[in-house]
Amino acid sequence: MLMKKQNIVIIDYEAGNLQSVKYALERLGVNAEVSNCEKTIRQADKVIFPGVGEAAWAMKKLRETGLDQLIPQLKQPVLGICLGMQLMCARSEEGDTKGLGLFPVDALKFPAEDKVPHMGWNQIKQLKGKLFEGIKAESYVYFVHSYYVPLNAYTRAETDYIKAFSASLQKDNFYACQFHPEKSGDIGQAILKNFIKL
Amino acid sequence: MLAKRIIPCLDIKDGRTVKGINFVGLKDAGDPVELAKAYAEQGADELVFLDITATHEKRKTLLDMVEKVAKVLTIPFTVGGGISSCEDVAQILKAGADKIAINSSAVRRPELITELANRFGSQCVVVAVDARETNENWEVYLNGGRIPTGIKLIDWLKEAEKRGAGEILFTSMNHDGTKNGFANKALAEISEMINIPLIASGGAGEMRHFADAFTEGKADAALAASVFHYKEIEIPELKTFLEKNQIPVRI
Numbered sequence: 001m002l003m004k005k006q007n008i009v010i011i012d013y014e015a016g017n018l019q020s021v022k023y024a025l026e027r028l029g030v031n032a033e034v035s036n037c038e039k040t041i042r043q044a045d046k047v048i049f050p051g052v053g054e055a056a057w058a059m060k061k062l063r064e065t066g067l068d069q070l071i072p073q074l075k076q077p078v079l080g081i082c083l084g085m086q087l088m089c090a091r092s093e094e095g096d097t098k099g100l101g102l103f104p105v106d107a108l109k110f111p112a113e114d115k116v117p118h119m120g121w122n123q124i125k126q127l128k129g130k131l132f133e134g135i136k137a138e139s140y141v142y143f144v145h146s147y148y149v150p151l152n153a154y155t156r157a158e159t160d161y162i163k164a165f166s167a168s169l170q171k172d173n174f175y176a177c178q179f180h181p182e183k184s185g186d187i188g189q190a191i192l193k194n195f196i197k198l
Numbered sequence: 199m200l201a202k203r204i205i206p207c208l209d210i211k212d213g214r215t216v217k218g219i220n221f222v223g224l225k226d227a228g229d230p231v232e233l234a235k236a237y238a239e240q241g242a243d244e245l246v247f248l249d250i251t252a253t254h255e256k257r258k259t260l261l262d263m264v265e266k267v268a269k270v271l272t273i274p275f276t277v278g279g280g281i282s283s284c285e286d287v288a289q290i291l292k293a294g295a296d297k298i299a300i301n302s303s304a305v306r307r308p309e310l311i312t313e314l315a316n317r318f319g320s321q322c323v324v325v326a327v328d329a330r331e332t333n334e335n336w337e338v339y340l341n342g343g344r345i346p347t348g349i350k351l352i353d354w355l356k357e358a359e360k361r362g363a364g365e366i367l368f369t370s371m372n373h374d375g376t377k378n379g380f381a382n383k384a385l386a387e388i389s390e391m392i393n394i395p396l397i398a399s400g401g402a403g404e405m406r407h408f409a410d411a412f413t414e415g416k417a418d419a420a421l422a423a424s425v426f427h428y429k430e431i432e433i434p435e436l437k438t439f440l441e442k443n444q445i446p447v448r449i
Contacts, residue, residue: 019294023269053319112393115418117321117364119395121201121243121448140201140448142274144321144364161200183274183296185238 006196008032009044011071013051013061021050021081024182028193036065046196047074050182051083055107055147056095058083072100077173077198085169085176086147094147102174103154105166107147114162117146124157124167124179131168131175131194132157141167141177141184141191149178201448202412202440203243203419204433205397206426208233209250210279213260215427216250231266237426238273240433243448245271246299246367246421248326249279250342261293268294276324282310284317291318299324299367302340305347308357315362324397325363327354329384330371336384343371351384352391359392366392367421369399377403377425385415397421405431405439412445 278299336351370381
């Protein structure tokens with residue numbers, strides 16, 4: 001019941017499948033508001049920064065609405081998903097795009113040693129932090145991406161595809177998943193629940 | 199390790215799932231929302247909804263069905279059938295689908311693939327191809343296998359990838375409905391030629407066929423309909439079987 005009282009805002013910047021995240025939260029009994037309003041986002045208990053699409057285009061959208069300035073100032077827990085996580089990095093090789101700089105690493109293009117995008121269910125391991133409480137190592141979650149964030153000091157989960165890379169990052173109140181928890185079955189629902197409980 | 203995906207396909211007509219044998223002789227096989235939920239619970243990795251009559255009858259995919267499915271489903275799903283513009287795709291994605299599949303409309307106007315990839319990203323653009331083999335030549339067919347095009351399968355797949363397709367869903371019309379196994383030789387050739395994921399479709403009849411599609415056919419995912427709808431193959435059993443055969447699956 002406590003979870004229902006939470007005020008969760010999903011940042012709307014016309015990038016990708018916001019509805020899936022909203023539905024996933026509703027399945028956990030939490031209503032989320034989809035918004036690009038600065039005041040609404042600032043007042044939220046938790047903020048989700050989703051993203052599907054192309055990095056340069058997405059950053060352009062964020063700049064147009066001033067969200068690029070707002071997001072790094074947020075003090076409440078923020079969860080970046082997929083492109084959202086890559087935009088939270090210093091830079092992405094996709095369109096040579098400057099990111100929000102919350103994590104001092106770059107998102108790189110997968111070398112063409114195997115099929116790209118990395119699409120489908122893959123295992124996460126070396127799990128650390130509150131997002132992964134109660135989640136077993138080697139659990140499968142759903143990925144769709146062509147760029148990856150290398151392992152670094154802020155890595156909280158790892159996955160192997162072509163090479164080992166960051167499946168999740170965390171620094172202070174900023175959390176991020178390369179995979180889609182909203183599309184990762186029961187495991188994904190559990191990870192979202194952990195975020196809501198923060 | 200990246201798991202091989204098992205994808206039940208729900209062919210949709212008038213809001214109900216159906217499966218044809220070689221694209222004719224349709225039977226009602228249940229309610230899509232209930233089926234979708236059941237498949238996710240059984241361990242399906244993804245679902246595909248194809249409105250098989252949409253292109254033929256110029257009907258649009260039912261958006262309210264997509265929305266109902268999106269609300270209950272915790273795994274990704276693709277919607278295809280009757281999609282011919284960015285506007286169609288925007289509506290389907292907004293209703294909650296993760297990917298869309300285009301088939302005839304892309305063959306008729308290949309620029310559509312480019313437009314969709316640029317606007318929505320390659321990751322949500324599945325190019326579905328129906329093809330038939332005659333004298334060792336694979337030819338692309340349109341409208342659910344009704345119209346031959348004269349286009350060579352390999353040429354078309356290369357173009358689809360170049361234009362930004364994120365995934366290929368290949369259905370062999372020679373194998374579809376036969377339950378004699380997937381078109382593994384063709385699948386292997388395609389899988390080695392393209393650098394995007396390949397979904398095998400058409401011909402599943404027993405569990406061994408799925409294993410063969412992944413090993414001989416080098417497919418990244420395998421799709422089937424009737425064997426799942428009529429419970430001839432149960433997904434948990436299938437995945438256990440695949441795991442025993444050293445194929446990485448999500449259990």
